[in-house]
Amino acid sequence: MTAPLLTTLFPNIDDWAELGQACLDTLLMLGGSLALTVLLGLPLGVLLHLTARGQLAPMPRLNAALAFAVNVLRSVPFIILMIVLMPVTYFLVGTRLGIRGAIPPLVIGAAPFFARLVESALREVEHGVVEASQAMGASTWQIVRHVLLPEARGGLIAAVTVTAIALVGYTAMGGAIGAGGLGDLAYRYGYLSYKSDYMLVTVALLVVLVQLIQALGDWLAARSARRRGR
Amino acid sequence: MPAPSRSGPAVIRFLDVHKSYRVGGRDVPALEPFSLDIADGEVFGIIGHSGAGKSTLIRLINLLERPSGGRVLIGDVDMTALDEPALRAQRRRIGMIFQHFNLLGSQTIADNVAFPLRLAGARDEAAIRARVAELLARVGLEAHADKYPAQLSGGQKQRVGIARALANRPSILLCDEATSALDPQTTASVLDLLAEINRELKLTVVLITHEMDVVRRVCDRVAVLDAGRIVELGAVADVFLHPRHPTTRRFVEEALPEEAAAGEAPFARVPGRILRLSFRGAATWTPTLSRVMRETGVDFNILAGRIDRIKDLPYGQLTLALEGRDVDAALAALRGAGIEIEELPR
Numbered sequence: 089m090t091a092p093l094l095t096t097l098f099p100n101i102d103d104w105a106e107l108g109q110a111c112l113d114t115l116l117m118l119g120g121s122l123a124l125t126v127l128l129g130l131p132l133g134v135l136l137h138l139t140a141r142g143q144l145a146p147m148p149r150l151n152a153a154l155a156f157a158v159n160v161l162r163s164v165p166f167i168i169l170m171i172v173l174m175p176v177t178y179f180l181v182g183t184r185l186g187i188r189g190a191i192p193p194l195v196i197g198a199a200p201f202f203a204r205l206v207e208s209a210l211r212e213v214e215h216g217v218v219e220a221s222q223a224m225g226a227s228t229w230q231i232v233r234h235v236l237l238p239e240a241r242g243g244l245i246a247a248v249t250v251t252a253i254a255l256v257g258y259t260a261m262g263g264a265i266g267a268g269g270l271g272d273l274a275y276r277y278g279y280l281s282y283k284s285d286y287m288l289v290t291v292a293l294l295v296v297l298v299q300l301i302q303a304l305g306d307w308l309a310a311r312s313a314r315r316r317g318r
Numbered sequence: 319m320p321a322p323s324r325s326g327p328a329v330i331r332f333l334d335v336h337k338s339y340r341v342g343g344r345d346v347p348a349l350e351p352f353s354l355d356i357a358d359g360e361v362f363g364i365i366g367h368s369g370a371g372k373s374t375l376i377r378l379i380n381l382l383e384r385p386s387g388g389r390v391l392i393g394d395v396d397m398t399a400l401d402e403p404a405l406r407a408q409r410r411r412i413g414m415i416f417q418h419f420n421l422l423g424s425q426t427i428a429d430n431v432a433f434p435l436r437l438a439g440a441r442d443e444a445a446i447r448a449r450v451a452e453l454l455a456r457v458g459l460e461a462h463a464d465k466y467p468a469q470l471s472g473g474q475k476q477r478v479g480i481a482r483a484l485a486n487r488p489s490i491l492l493c494d495e496a497t498s499a500l501d502p503q504t505t506a507s508v509l510d511l512l513a514e515i516n517r518e519l520k521l522t523v524v525l526i527t528h529e530m531d532v533v534r535r536v537c538d539r540v541a542v543l544d545a546g547r548i549v550e551l552g553a554v555a556d557v558f559l560h561p562r563h564p565t566t567r568r569f570v571e572e573a574l575p576e577e578a579a580a581g582e583a584p585f586a587r588v589p590g591r592i593l594r595l596s597f598r599g600a601a602t603w604t605p606t607l608s609r610v611m612r613e614t615g616v617d618f619n620i621l622a623g624r625i626d627r628i629k630d631l632p633y634g635q636l637t638l639a640l641e642g643r644d645v646d647a648a649l650a651a652l653r654g655a656g657i658e659i660e661e662l663p664r
């Protein structure tokens with residue numbers, strides 16, 4: 089029923105299974121890289137925040153070094169970062185291609201970005217609340233764990249959402265240089281073989297994916313705001 | 319005049335303490351060197367204008383600010399000599415409340431109050447719940463345990479702050495402008511609660527404010543802070559009835575608007591000698607004035623006056639113009655009856 093309709097609409101798409109596989113690959117790359125980005129970027133963001141001047145553990149030199157590294161990584165366009173990182177990628181996962189080959193550059197590209205978002209979310213936490221916790225005898229670790237992170241929850245959810253959406257874009261770009269997924273299809277068939285309906289379908293799928301991520305993020309953020317009684 | 323005080327030995331001692339902040343490579347003094355003892359069980363007020371150094375001073379007590387020099391003792395513990403874990407342990411014995419309450423917005427009222435208990439390592443949830451219920455009952459918020467701070471009024475939030483500050487049974491409570499964000503009625507009820515806590519839990523309270531009225535209602539002693547210096551220190555009744563420093567006078571006038579309104583030379587056209595009489599305690603309720611005036615045949619004209627309380631002490635203050643041959647005899651008789659008299663310039 090659906091298949092004939094799709095074939096009439098998109099005559100050039102002859103392998104729908106391939107398209108499905110590409111979707112799955114994109115989701116796998118996204119899921120894997122997002123998890124690792126949060127795992128790496130969250131501590132980095134916390135460290136950036138804590139070591140800044142006037143914060144809980146001011147360490148100007150460490151802070152400057154971290155900030156520099158983060159800025160360097162953020163100023164390299166992702167596609168170039170991916171090429172530059174190829175030897176590193178090979179060393180880390182044993183291949184430069186496919187989903188596995190895509191994940192290291194995705195994480196290295198997104199983690200500094202996410203860390204900055206974490207840092208600014210933490211900076212939004214009222215200093216008075218931190219001070220009150222210090223007055224109650226809280227250690228720095230207790231403040232991070234029980235005050236900063238929970239109080240910044242809304243901002244952190246937004247940071248994950250924005251990062252996930254940026255990663256969708258990165259995975260599509262990565263497709264062009266051998267990472268697979270929807271970007272790969274769009275590039276090979278849509279661009280190199282002039283099958284514009286491939287382009288259309290992949291773009292539509294990416295739009296839907298981004299919308300879903302944003303909706304999920306908004307829902308989580310609203311739920312967290314409701315929990316604060318707002 | 320004996321200070322009205324139920325206080326014991328010093329629990330907080332500042333020994334030759336000073337504090338400077340480093341601003342743009344230069345040390346800018348916030349507090350000039352001072353020494354000060356705060357006694358066990360008293361309510362000690364610190365009043366001063368914005369930027370005078372009040373917050374700096376109170377934050378030296380729990381070492382949220384480290385002194386640039388000198389020592390801060392709590393009981394016989396030198397706070398400045400402690401390492402981090404020992405300092406954290408000491409801080410748990412000192413409660414603190416703030417102008418903007420500083421509650422955890424992502425936690426319920428009950429969890430906010432339980433927070434210092436959990437920080438201190440409490441794990442027995444039943445015991446925590448019981449203690450939280452007891453604290454919320456003390457501040458009159460039993461019904462709000464499961465709400466979030468954003469759902470409470472300012473006065474209620476400050477009550478949560480107080481419950482939280484009391485959780486670990488501290489011996490000292492620090493209040494940094496705890497009522498400055500509240501309306502007058504709510505301020506009164508929060509001050510009543512602080513006075514009650516001081517009385518019933520024998521807690522030493524250090525309270526910062528820029529309103530003399532707050533000092534008058536709850537404090538036993540007060541220090542007036544002006545540009546980093548303690549310019550006046552004493553029992554509230556003494557400071558309030560006989561302010562000496564210009565800054566103190568201004569604070570007292572703010573609390574007594576009718577005096578401020580009288581202006582610079584209000585009595586220029588009033589004949590006779592202008593005197594301010596202060597009555598304290600029992601003297602407020604005896605008809606001494608009319609008796610002395612009748613006996614000495616002096617005429618009096620009341621120019622201004624009020625009867626109120628300084629904490630629990632009733633007091634009255636009257637500004638009179640006295641005329642007659644025996645004014646000096648009248649004044650001597652009044653002084654003999656325990657009334658304090660100041661002659662005002664005209």
Ligand SMILES: Nc1ncnc2c1ncn2[C@@H]1O[C@H](COP(=O)(O)OP(=O)(O)OP(=O)(O)O)[C@@H](O)[C@H]1O
Nearest residue numbers: 339340341348366367368369370371372373374375
């Ligand atoms: N962290 C800081 N760095 C530099 N200067 C500071 C710092 N904290 C306070 N100061 C300065 O120290 C002085 C005293 O400040 P403090 O906060 O103790 O005043 P305050 O009496 O509490 O005023 P307010 O009523 O406005 O709260 C001010 O001149 C202020 O600018």
Ligand SMILES: [Mg+2]
Nearest residue numbers: 372373374495
């Ligand atoms: Mg202040």
